[in-house]
Amino acid sequence: MNTQLLIQLLVNGLVVGTLYGVVAMSFVLIYKATQVVNFAQGELLLIGAWVCWWLLTKYQVPFYLGMPITLVFMFLFGIAIQVVILRPMVGEPIISVIMVTIALSTVFSALMKWMFGVNLQPFPRVFTTQNVNILGLQVQTVYLMSLAVSLAMMVGMAWFFRLSKYGLAMRATAFNQQVAQSLGISVKSVFAMAWAISATVSAVAGVVVAVVNGVSAGLSAYGVKVFPAAILGGLDSVGGAVLGGIIIGLLENFAHFLDSEYLHWGNLYEIAPFYALIIILMIKPYGLFGTKDIERV
Amino acid sequence: MATQTLIPAGDFRTTYAADTTVFPTRTSRNAMIVGIVLICFAPHVLNEYTLSLLIQIGIFGIAALGLNIVVGFTGQISIGHAAFFGFGAFTSAYLSNRFGIPVFFCIPLAGVVTAGVGLIFGLPAARLKGLYLAIATLAAQYILLDFFARAEWFTGGSVPASAEPFSIFGYSLRGDKKYFYVVLAYVVVCYLLVTNLIRSRDGRALVAVRDHYLSAEIMGINLTKYRTLSFGLAAFFAGVGGALYAHYNQVVSNEGFGIDRSIIFLAMIIIGGIGSVMGTLMGTAFMVLLPESMEWLSVALRDSPIDQFLGLKNNIAFLREMAIGIIIIIFLVFEPDGLAHRWRRIKAYWKLYPFSH
Numbered sequence: 001m002n003t004q005l006l007i008q009l010l011v012n013g014l015v016v017g018t019l020y021g022v023v024a025m026s027f028v029l030i031y032k033a034t035q036v037v038n039f040a041q042g043e044l045l046l047i048g049a050w051v052c053w054w055l056l057t058k059y060q061v062p063f064y065l066g067m068p069i070t071l072v073f074m075f076l077f078g079i080a081i082q083v084v085i086l087r088p089m090v091g092e093p094i095i096s097v098i099m100v101t102i103a104l105s106t107v108f109s110a111l112m113k114w115m116f117g118v119n120l121q122p123f124p125r126v127f128t129t130q131n132v133n134i135l136g137l138q139v140q141t142v143y144l145m146s147l148a149v150s151l152a153m154m155v156g157m158a159w160f161f162r163l164s165k166y167g168l169a170m171r172a173t174a175f176n177q178q179v180a181q182s183l184g185i186s187v188k189s190v191f192a193m194a195w196a197i198s199a200t201v202s203a204v205a206g207v208v209v210a211v212v213n214g215v216s217a218g219l220s221a222y223g224v225k226v227f228p229a230a231i232l233g234g235l236d237s238v239g240g241a242v243l244g245g246i247i248i249g250l251l252e253n254f255a256h257f258l259d260s261e262y263l264h265w266g267n268l269y270e271i272a273p274f275y276a277l278i279i280i281l282m283i284k285p286y287g288l289f290g291t292k293d294i295e296r297v
Numbered sequence: 298m299a300t301q302t303l304i305p306a307g308d309f310r311t312t313y314a315a316d317t318t319v320f321p322t323r324t325s326r327n328a329m330i331v332g333i334v335l336i337c338f339a340p341h342v343l344n345e346y347t348l349s350l351l352i353q354i355g356i357f358g359i360a361a362l363g364l365n366i367v368v369g370f371t372g373q374i375s376i377g378h379a380a381f382f383g384f385g386a387f388t389s390a391y392l393s394n395r396f397g398i399p400v401f402f403c404i405p406l407a408g409v410v411t412a413g414v415g416l417i418f419g420l421p422a423a424r425l426k427g428l429y430l431a432i433a434t435l436a437a438q439y440i441l442l443d444f445f446a447r448a449e450w451f452t453g454g455s456v457p458a459s460a461e462p463f464s465i466f467g468y469s470l471r472g473d474k475k476y477f478y479v480v481l482a483y484v485v486v487c488y489l490l491v492t493n494l495i496r497s498r499d500g501r502a503l504v505a506v507r508d509h510y511l512s513a514e515i516m517g518i519n520l521t522k523y524r525t526l527s528f529g530l531a532a533f534f535a536g537v538g539g540a541l542y543a544h545y546n547q548v549v550s551n552e553g554f555g556i557d558r559s560i561i562f563l564a565m566i567i568i569g570g571i572g573s574v575m576g577t578l579m580g581t582a583f584m585v586l587l588p589e590s591m592e593w594l595s596v597a598l599r600d601s602p603i604d605q606f607l608g609l610k611n612n613i614a615f616l617r618e619m620a621i622g623i624i625i626i627i628f629l630v631f632e633p634d635g636l637a638h639r640w641r642r643i644k645a646y647w648k649l650y651p652f653s654h
Contacts, residue, residue, distance in 0.1 A: 281425060
């Protein structure tokens with residue numbers, strides 16, 4: 001057994017998993033606040049990464065400036081999507097809303113391919129040192145950065161929901177829209193804000209992935225991996241999404257390890273999360289921390 | 298009860314039979330028969346290119362019809378329809394190559410086998426609903442695609458599988474002109490089947506599950522059975538469509554069964570009209586003609602300022618993808634009932650013309 005490889009892959013899994021967790025968190029945020037399943041989450045990631053790349057390479061903006069500009073842009077972009085496209089869909093059947101987000105993902109991914117091409121573009125170097133030695137393992141600096149950023153996002157999100165006034169309003173809206181409205185919370189602005197925050201957080205994840213791997217259309221695959229993560233954690237649990245993301249990341253890399261060492265089926269890495277997804281849906285459709293909805297007529 | 302020539306202005310139907318009749322008047326039935334007879338002459342009049350478009354509309358129309366059973370009539374969401382379409386294509390090619398079964402039987406057989414696979418993936422549908430189900434079918438899409446790439450004995454792996462041309466009683470129906478009749482026959486049979494399915498007890502049960510599943514369950518409709526059944530039916534039609542597609546192209550490659558194709562299938566039924574049988578065909582025609590018309594437009598606009606701005610020649614593929622997404626959004630926002638509804642509105646307008654109000 002190749003322990004060195006296993007540990008390396010598990011570290012990878014942890015890093016990728018926390019990223020999945022961040023994206024799943026922003027996915028769950030939209031679902032919780034607005035009851036919309038966002039199939040375009042991966043495209044938000046992609047747009048964030050491309051915008052940042054564009055600022056950094058075309059305008060030679062330094063990273064510490066380019067990043068905030070990207071985030072502000074994504075914040076406004078999230079609001080724009082909600083106001084222009086999803087607000088008219090409020091009250092429509094769930095299937096229409098899902099279709100709108102699927103269509104949005106098609107539009108965005110095609111638009112990005114059109115504007116920036118289909119090739120992988122390397123991201124400008126952000127760090128000067130390549131590798132850091134931790135306990136005998138060579139860990140890339142970008143990985144550490146990725147882990148740190150992800151954790152920071154999670155802590156920030158937790159703070160926002162637990163302690164800030166706006167977070168409270170959001171939780172109230174998620175709990176019961178009508179009651180929230182009658183208590184003076186503007187549900188409209190909560191919806192818009194949910195999209196804005198989700199887009200911003202996804203963009204951070206997108207930039208992090210871009211710094212590690214470069215930018216390409218393939219980034220939107222993260223949006224698909226969100227589903228196993230979010231379902232595992234429970235669709236309406238932010239904490240569950242984080243945990244689900246980490247588990248899926250680890251599972252993916254463990255499957256890769258099994259595959260390369262023993263099974264040699266090839267490509268198991270890509271597909272394992274979906275088998276996991278089906279199994280979870282069969283056994284425990286509401287996930288680890290999701291609330292089971294009880295229907296009353 | 299097609300007895301009248303015109304629909305009376307008002308609802309005078311007194312029996313259930315009159316309410317569920319396929320053709321409300323004699324004229325509408327005759328028009329349909331004449332239409333089918335007329336289209337039989339199409340191969341003699343139209344050129345190869347137009348004919349190939351018609352064949353595509355027929356093939357995708359059958360598959361989209363299956364999707365409409367799940368989405369439109371049962372109210373479940375399926376984002377993995379293209380994978381079943383692909384499965385049907387590979388199954389039919391495999392059956393005819395491996396076991397030497399005549400293609401004539403392969404196509405319905407492929408439908409049955411795909412229906413079996415659909416039932417397996419429909420099992421989560423027994424417990425899940427709404428978006429959970431959508432996510433399960435998304436997983437099915439990826440798992441089946443992975444299976445296509447992996448199962449070399451079945452699909453030929455990276456080498457495209459070849460499919461025999463269609464033949465009946467030793468008479469080969471090769472080429473667009475002859476294959477057109479095969480597709481036409483299948484379209485007529487499938488659309489008749491589904492139209493009648495919706496009028497039957499099972500069809501009404503499916504619609505009841507869509508409209509209010511709790512009430513349906515209380516009235517004694519077995520939810521598990523009908524949800525799974527609708528998935529099986531959808532997969533059956535997808536399989537038949539896929540098989541027709543395989544024998545039309547005579548090769549089945551691993552490409553073209555991805556999620557983008559699934560989205561196109563969904564677009565077909567949304568544009569045509571969710572829960573409308575004839576609308577499905579309209580939507581399919583729309584979605585098949587959309588990329589073609591964009592192609593014509595890009596040729597017409599060559600070297601114009603628009604062309605220079607958009608770079609049409611290189612970017613047409615992306616623009617096409619974008620157009621699909623934008624059209625889905627436009628239809629969902631402005632015409633959620635699709636072309637079928639628009640068509641009814643146009644008919645209603647002309648019925649009382651010029652005294653519409």
